[in-house]
Structure formats: C-alpha cells, structure tokens
Amino acid sequence: MFTKEALQVIEQSISEQGILASSEKKDNYARVWSRDAMMTGITGILIKNPMIIDGLEKSVKTLADHQAENGQIPSNVYGNKVSYGTLVGRTDATIWWIIGACEYIKYTQDQEVKQSLKPKIDKAFSCLKTWEFNQRGLLYSPLGGNWADEYVTSGYVLYDNVLRYWALKNAAEVYRDDERNAQAEQLKHLIEINFRKNNSADARYHGAAYKKADEKPYLWASLNANGYDERFDLAGNALAVFLGFDLNMEDFTQFLKMLNTEFGHWMLPVFYPVIFPDDADWNLLENNYSYEFKNRPYHFHNGGSWPIYLGWLCLGLRKRGYDQIPEKILSQYEQLLQEKSPSFREYYSTDQLLPSGTDRLCFSASGYLLMKA
Known part of the structure; x- marks a missing residue:
C-alpha cells in the first residue's frame, strides 16, 4: 500500500557518501549512520533494489575510509566530520558495518570489494574482541x-x-x-x-x-x-x-499477544515495561541525552514503538512460520500511515499512537518494507 512512498523516502536520502538516516536537516540525522545505512541497505538487498544497494556500497566504503586506529567504525560520517559517539562510543556501529559489508559482498559477489575490505573487517573484529x-x-x-x-x-x-x-x-x-x-x-x-x-x-x-x-x-x-x-x-x-x-516460540508469541492486549494495539513497545519518574531507573534516563529529553513514558526508547524493529520482528516471525502477528502489525502500521499521512516518522508513542521524532526516516521506511518482505 505504501511501498512507493517508503522507497521515495529512502531514495531521496541517498547521497554521494551513502544512505543518510533522513533527508530531513534536523539534529544530526542527515549523515551516513552505520546502523541506519546498513539496515536500510540490507533491506534494499532483500527487495533487490539496485539504487539502495548502490547506496549501501557507498555507505560501507565511506565508513571504512574513516575506521579508527583501533578498528572502530564511526557511528556516523558527514562530509569530513566523523563521530564515534558523543557521550559514549557506539558498540553496534562497528558490528552493523561488518554485517552490512558482508551482506553486500554475498549479494554482489564483488571480489574486489571482498579483498579490499578484508583487512578492515579483521581489524573491526579485533576491536570487538577487546x-x-x-x-x-x-x-x-x-x-x-x-x-x-x-x-x-x-x-x-x-x-x-x-x-x-x-x-x-x-x-x-x-x-x-x-x-x-x-x-x-x-x-x-x-x-x-x-x-x-x-x-x-x-x-x-x-x-x-x-x-x-x-x-x-x-x-x-x-x-x-x-x-x-x-x-x-x-x-x-x-x-x-x-x-x-x-x-520457546509459543510462549514468545503469547507474550506479544499479551502486550497487544495491554496496550490495545500492535505497535509494540521497543522496551517493556515503561519507566516512570517514581521508578528506580528514572535517574539513569533523565540526564542521558544530547539535544533534548525524549524518554518520557511511552516515548522514544522508553516504551515508544519503532517500525524498524517491528519490521525485523515480522521478518523473524515469518521465517519461523508465524504469519498471523506480522499481518496484524503490518495492518496496524498501514492504518496509522493512512490516518497520519505516510511520512515515516521515527517512532510512535504507545499510549496515544502519536507519530513522533524525526520525519522521513529511512529506519521507518525500511521497517515498513521489512514488514512486507
């Protein structure tokens, strides 16, 4: 239903350096992020989209060009500006880069890229070992x-x-x-x-x-x-x-159905249970941000619903022979896109299902494509 719109969001975010997190010029989203670019690129491989796969190749090479001396891959790159994390480093950036690079090599069978990246992949694994x-x-x-x-x-x-x-x-x-x-x-x-x-x-x-x-x-x-x-x-x-x-997939899917019952919809929270100001862990949340505090209850990481990870969930459940829940998640997301316009916002609040965060996000467009894959 919204495949064309999802592809437009991604294709408009492809630059000479690779796939940007979003074409929106907000905060630091208009950059080549390792995790965002790799997940979007892998989605491109799954749907066999040449433009996205080309963007993946550019992203892999851009990030590799800025590999740190210890083997760490940048969290994001913008022009000549490189970040390995602000308050702390990002462990998953290096791992996603290895995954994405190998997925690209497997799909294209590009021997030149395979050989040129091997020392960098080895160095990245050495970093992870430390x-x-x-x-x-x-x-x-x-x-x-x-x-x-x-x-x-x-x-x-x-x-x-x-x-x-x-x-x-x-x-x-x-x-x-x-x-x-x-x-x-x-x-x-x-x-x-x-x-x-x-x-x-x-x-x-x-x-x-x-x-x-x-x-x-x-x-x-x-x-x-x-x-x-x-x-x-x-x-x-x-x-x-x-x-x-x-x-135990039966127990796991029953748990997902329990979340659906508790929240009243299939836009499941990315972390559960939600943390409230009276909870012991609230002090770990309230000062941990770079631009503004986003982790109000039911928002962002604190119980927000992220289409990208619902996409991976749908893909995994289908792979294991569980089709019913993915259909319900897809139907719920399409309903929201239809009601709120298909802008592919970053996440939804799980109390009111309000689209929130950055607009035109490749993460969310990819999540939709993964739900349908």
Whole structure:
C-alpha cells in the first residue's frame, strides 16, 4: 500500500557518501549512520533494489575510509566530520558495518570489494574482541553504547551480542573461515545459556545473579555486574528470532499477544515495561541525552514503538512460520500511515499512537518494507 512512498523516502536520502538516516536537516540525522545505512541497505538487498544497494556500497566504503586506529567504525560520517559517539562510543556501529559489508559482498559477489575490505573487517573484529574486557566471550557495552543511546541498558547487552553473532556468521561465510564460524556458534551458546532460564550444565557468566533472575518468555535485555535487567528488548529478541536462536516460540508469541492486549494495539513497545519518574531507573534516563529529553513514558526508547524493529520482528516471525502477528502489525502500521499521512516518522508513542521524532526516516521506511518482505 505504501511501498512507493517508503522507497521515495529512502531514495531521496541517498547521497554521494551513502544512505543518510533522513533527508530531513534536523539534529544530526542527515549523515551516513552505520546502523541506519546498513539496515536500510540490507533491506534494499532483500527487495533487490539496485539504487539502495548502490547506496549501501557507498555507505560501507565511506565508513571504512574513516575506521579508527583501533578498528572502530564511526557511528556516523558527514562530509569530513566523523563521530564515534558523543557521550559514549557506539558498540553496534562497528558490528552493523561488518554485517552490512558482508551482506553486500554475498549479494554482489564483488571480489574486489571482498579483498579490499578484508583487512578492515579483521581489524573491526579485533576491536570487538577487546570490548569483551574479560576474554570470556560476551561483548560489553557502556550505558548508552548502542542504538538505544539514551536508554538504561548496559553491560552484556542482548542486542549487541546477537548482532556480533550475525557478524561472525556472515564473515565466516564470506571468507570461508572455520575459526570464525566456531566463534559464532560458541557465542550463540553463551547467549542462549546466559539470557534465559535453561537446563544447561555449563557455568553462567554471573551464577548468583542467574539464580535470582525470573523466568521470562523472551531473552533478558542485559546482564551486568549488579545482576540482570529482565526487561523485554524488542530489538534484541526480534534479531534473535530472525537468526534462529533457541526460544520457546509459543510462549514468545503469547507474550506479544499479551502486550497487544495491554496496550490495545500492535505497535509494540521497543522496551517493556515503561519507566516512570517514581521508578528506580528514572535517574539513569533523565540526564542521558544530547539535544533534548525524549524518554518520557511511552516515548522514544522508553516504551515508544519503532517500525524498524517491528519490521525485523515480522521478518523473524515469518521465517519461523508465524504469519498471523506480522499481518496484524503490518495492518496496524498501514492504518496509522493512512490516518497520519505516510511520512515515516521515527517512532510512535504507545499510549496515544502519536507519530513522533524525526520525519522521513529511512529506519521507518525500511521497517515498513521489512514488514512486507
């Protein structure tokens, strides 16, 4: 219904340097962001759109040209201005770049790009290895260290570690690397035994915290030295479902239906439950922002609904044979686009379903295309 409009949003955001987060000149969105450009580019591959795939190639090369000495890939690039993160660095920027570069190579079979990027991909993996800090296998992210840069998760974050698994699997396939493939499978095992209750006899990262954690129908959001954050992280779980992680899908889909009942719609929150001013974690939210405070209850990362991650959720559920919920999510989003005009805003508030954040966002246009893919 809105495929043409979604494609226009993306195509108008493609510059000589690559895919901008948005064509809107607001805050810092008119830049080549690693995570935004890679997700949009991968969407272009899924729908076989040559213009978006060309934008992906430009994005991969632009970001690679500004790789830091330690192997870190920039969070974003604009002209000659390069950012690796403002308040803290962004762990997921480096991982998404590896994933996107490998997806591009797999799709195009471009041998020249494959060989020229190999040293940079190796260097990026070396950087990620140092971010374990304890050499035990899971990646450690600081507070605000990934896409949810104004939220409260930190430590061994589900989302970042699931992404690292995907990066390892992709690079192992592209470069026929058995060692990386083994690392990927070991990381997947670590995630599966540490982020949900299970009967594995293997030692846990934090045995005392693991015993105290409550069983949930999803993978926990993060693990830190002070215990587990048992919140629902939609992005991390959506990617885990898409990538085939071991999860009780019946329980998981029942949980999604419970969220639908609680909120009264299918624009599900990206983190749940919502944090309110009287809650203990509010102090982690109220000062963590660069431009303005956005994390009011039901907004932005604090319970807002992001079409990009609903898109990944739909793709993952369909891949696992669950078509009913994706149809309902797509129908809900199309209804909102029809009512509010298809401007592809950044997110929706989950209390009133108000379109909020930056307009004409490639993230949201890509989310719609992923829902339909």
